[in-house]
Amino acid sequence: MxxxxxxxxxxxxxxxxxxxxxxxxxxxxxxxxxxxxxxxxxxxxxxxxxxxxxxxxxxxxxxxxxxxxxxxxxxxxxxxxxxxxxxxxxxxxxxxxxxxxxxxxxxxxxxLDCPDWLAPPLRAALGPDFAPVMVALQHRAPVFLRVNLARIDRASVIARLATEDIEARPHPLASSALEVTSGERRIQTSTAYAEGLVELQDASSQAVVEALPLTDGQRVLDYCAGGGGKTLAMAARARLRLEAHDAYPGRMRDLPVRAKRAGVQVRLTEAPRGPYDLVLTDVPCSGSGSWRRDPEGKWALTPDRLAALQAIQALVMDRAAALVAPKGVLAYATCSLLREENEARVAGFLSRQEGWLPTLQRRFTPLDGGDGFFLALLTRC
Known part of the structure; x- marks a missing residue:
């Protein structure tokens, strides 16, 4: 053509x-x-x-x-x-x-390709970074790989990929992150991918998992597992008794095959039964931090939809909190840039639930290199 x-x-x-x-x-x-x-x-x-x-x-x-x-x-x-x-x-x-x-x-x-109604909340959340972030969202997202550090180191994977004409370099957002600079269309047919040595995963998503307080022997639940990217990333960090759950179990259908390829064990559950040492809730959200990958989401989002998402986020947090053991951790994550879905949801949770101590809040934006993400850690007293 x-x-x-x-x-x-x-x-x-x-x-x-x-x-x-x-x-x-x-x-x-x-x-x-x-x-x-x-x-x-x-x-x-x-x-x-x-x-x-x-x-x-x-x-x-x-x-x-x-x-x-x-x-x-x-x-x-x-x-x-x-x-x-x-x-x-x-x-x-x-x-x-x-x-x-x-x-x-x-x-x-x-x-800036910003919907009029979203400009005020985005400005409030991003401050002086508002315009630079919106410009970043106008461009194609980088391709990132997560190295399965339980089986191989970054330098060895880079060398393996190079033999199949895939060039990659370490990315500073996470110790497992590689940015692919050439040959990205060969990744899913590469031997490194087939052998479970790498997975496609955004660098900020990897940084979220790296910030979780995981240690060997913990009982851990990925409450909104979806395709299981963060589930597998957690499994690579420590020897966990790991379970995955999603409100729509069909989303997890490929997870057992991917877990086997990665050499880890994950139990799928439709009815989680606590207590867990850590529960990760990567909740449904606007996806505003990942609009480079899903630009349709920017134009489809409405005030009513955003309000509905906030209600879902609150419900998920409350349900997941009931599964956390004493001294355990509830991890709340979104791929949103909006305070309404991030800090406001954490504040709302703390106003409803007694006996929780916020120990970390961190925001990532595309200016850090990966997608926009938010993470809060809440410890049960």
Whole structure:
């Protein structure tokens, strides 16, 4: 496919996304309907689509319309490329830009790709980092690996990966973290991945697990395990009696296979029975810290949805707290940047529950290199 044809395909996918189809679904459906497209074409189209979704407001302003065509016109103008060089109307390229598609310079919040209603709470949470964080969220997230330090060290993994044309370097956020600088599409077919020596996991997510007070012999529960990334990261840190739970057990269906590959034992449970020495609650949240990876979430979030999430977070904390042993720890984590989901939820918990001592609160933002995350540790007195 020519560059112009790839842009035309991205326009088609974006129009489907803007009409309500999830981006992954729209991309899959396009690929099935256009089997002539090679892997390079599909990858380029995917990059166009997600770049446009991360910068939806600014590209729409620059492109003159919040449509697939408008977003791609805006993307080229943002990159300093004259759209007329690719919007030629020749072959499968989109038609040339019309006079009414000249676009305009985005205003302040448009330029930061920030929804108007989210600007005040994000400013309150981030302070002077507000604009730099929003700029960081406009760009593609790095690819990180977690080294299974129970089985191998970072230097040895870096050497193993290099033999399969995957380049990686240590990242300072966590002792297990590697940032992949080249060959990321080869990771899941690499021998290091197949042997459980590495897992794909954001560096901030790894730093959250590294901050947990884990020691050999503890009984530990991952209460909102999801796919089990943090479960496996905990298992690599200490010899634990580890259990995983999720309100939707189907999310954990791959965890037993991944645990076996990593050489660890994890028990799945639908009905946790305490007491546990540590309970991790990585609660459902807005995902505002990971909008680089899920840009659709930024535009789909509403005040009502945010309020509903806060209610869920409070409920999860209260239920999980009942499972914590005396002197045990409740770990509360989100991938959110918002105080409403972080510090406010901890304060609300402490006002409802007696006998808990806050021992740590830490916030990560994309300026640290990984996704935005929040962690609070609460010890039962």
């Amino acid at each position: 020519t560059p112009g044809a790839r842009i035309a395909a991205a326009i088609e996918v974006l129009d489907r996304v803007l009409s309500g189809t999830r981006a992954e679904v729209a991309l899959t459906n396009w690929g099935r309907a256009n089997r002539f497209a090679g892997s390079g074409d599909r990858s380029a189209i995917r990059d166009h689509v997600f770049a446009a979704l991360r910068c939806r407001r600014s590209f729409a302003a620059l492109g003159g319309a919040e449509t697939g065509r408008g977003l791609m016109l805006g993307a080229l103008r943002a990159a300093g490329t004259d759209p007329a060089t690719l919007f030629t109307g020749e072959g499968h390229a989109p038609p040339a830009p019309a006079a009414h598609e000249a676009g305009r310079a985005p205003d302040t919040l448009e330029a």
